Amino acid sequence: MASLGELERAVMDLLWAGQEAATANTLRDRLAQSTRSEDGSAGHEGKDLAVTTVLTVLSRLERKGLVERERGTRPHRYQAVSSRADHTAELMHEVLGSAPDREAVLARFIGSVTDTEAETLRKLLGRS
Amino acid sequence: MFWTSYFLAVLAIVLAWPVPILLSRAHWTAQSPFTAMLLWQAIALAGGLSMIGAMLVYGLEPVGDNLLAGLKALAGMVFINAPTTELGFWHIFALSAAALLTAHLVFTLLLTYYKIQRQRRRHRELLDLLASPSADGPGTMVINLDSPVAYCLPGGARSVTVLSDGLMAALEPAELRAVLIHENAHLSQRHHLLLWAFAAWRQALPWLPTTRLAQEAVSSLIEMLADDVALRTESRATLIRAIAIVASGSPGTPAGPMAFSQPELNDIDSGQPGATGGAGSARTTASRVSRLLSPQPPLPKGLRAVVLAVCLLLLALPTALLIVPGLLG
Numbered sequence: 001m002a003s004l005g006e007l008e009r010a011v012m013d014l015l016w017a018g019q020e021a022a023t024a025n026t027l028r029d030r031l032a033q034s035t036r037s038e039d040g041s042a043g044h045e046g047k048d049l050a051v052t053t054v055l056t057v058l059s060r061l062e063r064k065g066l067v068e069r070e071r072g073t074r075p076h077r078y079q080a081v082s083s084r085a086d087h088t089a090e091l092m093h094e095v096l097g098s099a100p101d102r103e104a105v106l107a108r109f110i111g112s113v114t115d116t117e118a119e120t121l122r123k124l125l126g127r128s
Numbered sequence: 129m130f131w132t133s134y135f136l137a138v139l140a141i142v143l144a145w146p147v148p149i150l151l152s153r154a155h156w157t158a159q160s161p162f163t164a165m166l167l168w169q170a171i172a173l174a175g176g177l178s179m180i181g182a183m184l185v186y187g188l189e190p191v192g193d194n195l196l197a198g199l200k201a202l203a204g205m206v207f208i209n210a211p212t213t214e215l216g217f218w219h220i221f222a223l224s225a226a227a228l229l230t231a232h233l234v235f236t237l238l239l240t241y242y243k244i245q246r247q248r249r250r251h252r253e254l255l256d257l258l259a260s261p262s263a264d265g266p267g268t269m270v271i272n273l274d275s276p277v278a279y280c281l282p283g284g285a286r287s288v289t290v291l292s293d294g295l296m297a298a299l300e301p302a303e304l305r306a307v308l309i310h311e312n313a314h315l316s317q318r319h320h321l322l323l324w325a326f327a328a329w330r331q332a333l334p335w336l337p338t339t340r341l342a343q344e345a346v347s348s349l350i351e352m353l354a355d356d357v358a359l360r361t362e363s364r365a366t367l368i369r370a371i372a373i374v375a376s377g378s379p380g381t382p383a384g385p386m387a388f389s390q391p392e393l394n395d396i397d398s399g400q401p402g403a404t405g406g407a408g409s410a411r412t413t414a415s416r417v418s419r420l421l422s423p424q425p426p427l428p429k430g431l432r433a434v435v436l437a438v439c440l441l442l443l444a445l446p447t448a449l450l451i452v453p454g455l456l457g
Contacts, residue, residue, distance in 0.1 A: 005256055012257045064253055084258065088273065091254050094247070095279055103347050104240070104323040105247045107314045109278035109307050110374045113413050121372040121417070 007057045010034070012066065016084040021070055021077035024054045130189060132449050136182035139446060143175035148338040152345055158419045160427040161352040163435050165322070168342050168349070170439035172329055175338060176233065178446040180226050185450070187223035190214045196454030236332035237325070244324060248283055255281070259290060264308065267315075270296065276374045280311040282320040289315070295374065303370040306362040313357035319350040348412040355416060368420050375413055 014030050015022065022030075028051050058078050061067040066087075070077045082090075095108060113121070148171060151157070157164035181195075188198025191205075191214050202223070204210035215223075259269035268289045271277075276295035281288050289311040296304065314320070326346045330339040358367050427435075 009257055066253075066257070087254055088258055088271070091251065091258065091271070092273065092277070094251060095277060104244050104320060104327040106251065106279050106281045107311070107319060107323075107350070109310060110371060111412050113375045117414060118376040121376045 004057060004060065007031075007053070008061055011054065011057050011061065012080065012084075015067065015078065015080040021079035023075045023077050024051050024058060025075065027058075027078070028054045132453070133182050133186035133189065136178040136185060136446060136449060140175060140178040140182055143171050143178065143442075144336050144338045147171060148341040152341040156427055156431075157345070157349065158352060158415060159424045160432055160435075161349040161356070163427065163432050165346065165349045165353070166439050167435055168326075168345055169322075170442040171338065172326070172342055174442040174446055176329075177443075177450075180229055181446055181450050183222040183226035183229070187215070187219045187221075187226065190216070190219060194453035195450050233329075233332050237328040240328035240331055241324060244327075248281055251281055252283060252286065252288070255288065255290065262291065267312075268308065275377060278307045278311060278374060280314050282315055282318075287315045298373050299370060300366075302362055302366045303373070306358045306367045306370045307374070309358040309361060310354045310367075313354040314350065317350075317353065317357075319354070322346055322350065344411075348415060351412055351416055352419065355420065364420055364423070368417065371413070371417060371420070 010031055011027060014027055014034075028049055031049055031054070058067055058069075062069060062078075066081055067078050068081050070079070094102065095106065151164075151167065151171070154164075185195060185198075188195065188202060191201035192198030201210070205212045205215075212220075255269055255271070259271040262268040262270045267287060268291065271290055271292050273292040274294040275292060276298045277290070277292040278295050279290055281290065289308060291304075291307070295307070299307065323343075323346065326339075326343040330343045333339050355367060426432075
């Protein structure tokens with residue numbers, strides 16, 4: 001049985017790859033499929049995966065603000081709040097941005113440099 | 129009492145304005161970053177202590193010969209309604225200011241901690257979904273991004289160093305090792321605690337020159353400390369190449385520092401005047417590189433001892449002035 005963290009990852013990957021909202025049942029079937037094709041075996045791991053587990057994972061993701069639920073339909077259909085690229089951009093904005101306490105949150109190898117400085121460094125690279 | 133409060137006030141002003149300006153311009157700090165870091169911490173602590181102490185001592189002057197007697201008298205007024213007629217308006221004003229400043233500093237420290245922790249947790253949650261563990265070990269993750277980026281996210285046992293695909297492609301193995309050692313040095317030397325304290329100090333008193341200068345100096349000094357750790361195992365040339373490649377994008381690409389959309393870069397470069405990560409960190413990179421290109425020997429032992437003695441004196445002086453008269457009397 002995969003850990004909740006790994007399942008969250010797998011579910012997000014499916015939601016990011018799929019274009020439309022999916023129910024927990026659909027997601028479970030697709031998860032089962034992907035483990036089967038990876039193992040090349042009967043994929044009992046996928047079969048063991050209960051819909052309730054998928055729902056737990058989905059509600060965790062919903063709490064983290066990564067997944068939203070369509071309220072009107074039953075069973076609920078879930079979709080990603082924003083795309084993988086958007087989330088990556090969000091992360092990088094935090095890394096590269098100029099929020100005053102950013103430096104306390106994480107430490108970058110190199111801070112932002114000015115154009116002239118980047119030019120000097122490029123020359124340095126050419127020389128060495 | 130009277131002279132004590134004046135002396136503490138003068139000390140507070142000197143530590144808030146001329147001293148940090150002089151120290152931020154000094155060149156020896158790049159030669160012995162660790163000693164310089166201690167001095168900045170001593171300046172911040174002694175500055176805060178003498179600021180609060182001066183107001184406290186001034187306000188308590190009419191009711192006690194020394195701080196301890198004064199505090200005892202004050203406790204009597206607050207808790208058992210002893211007469212307060214001895215205190216004039218300015219004394220009460222100073223006492224309130226001392227209490228407010230103390231509360232403000234402690235509160236800002238806690239609030240900053242909470243905000244930093246929340247941001248880190250959110251960042252870590254996204255990383256768990258977006259980045260994959262690297263072959264270099266459990267504390268390293270790789271994120272799918274073409275521009276060369278490396279950073280570490282502190283978080284106790286869950287601390288992680290993040291590298292981008294672009295970085296791994298652009299750097300030679302030795303250069304990559306230098307980057308990893310540099311980032312791990314930040315984590316193992318607990319630099320995030322220093323950054324937290326100085327970020328809170330600045331957040332609490334943004335109009336005070338010392339808080340901005342101290343935070344900028346400390347951010348720059350920790351980079352130098354981490355560089356020095358990397359230099360123990362990797363060569364100077366390797367580290368310089370790594371810095372140059374990461375700072376200028378991958379070698380040969382004419383794009384800006386990071387392959388990001390131009391508006392976003394402008395946004396970063398221009399930054400508000402007070403913001404770190406803008407001009408401040410550009411200066412950091414410049415001083416780091418020049419320090420690696422023309423290495424200077426560390427400060428002689430004697431001078432370092434003098435600086436350490438100054439640090440101790442800075443801390444001991446206000447403490448002694450506040451407490452010793454009470455113990456003697």
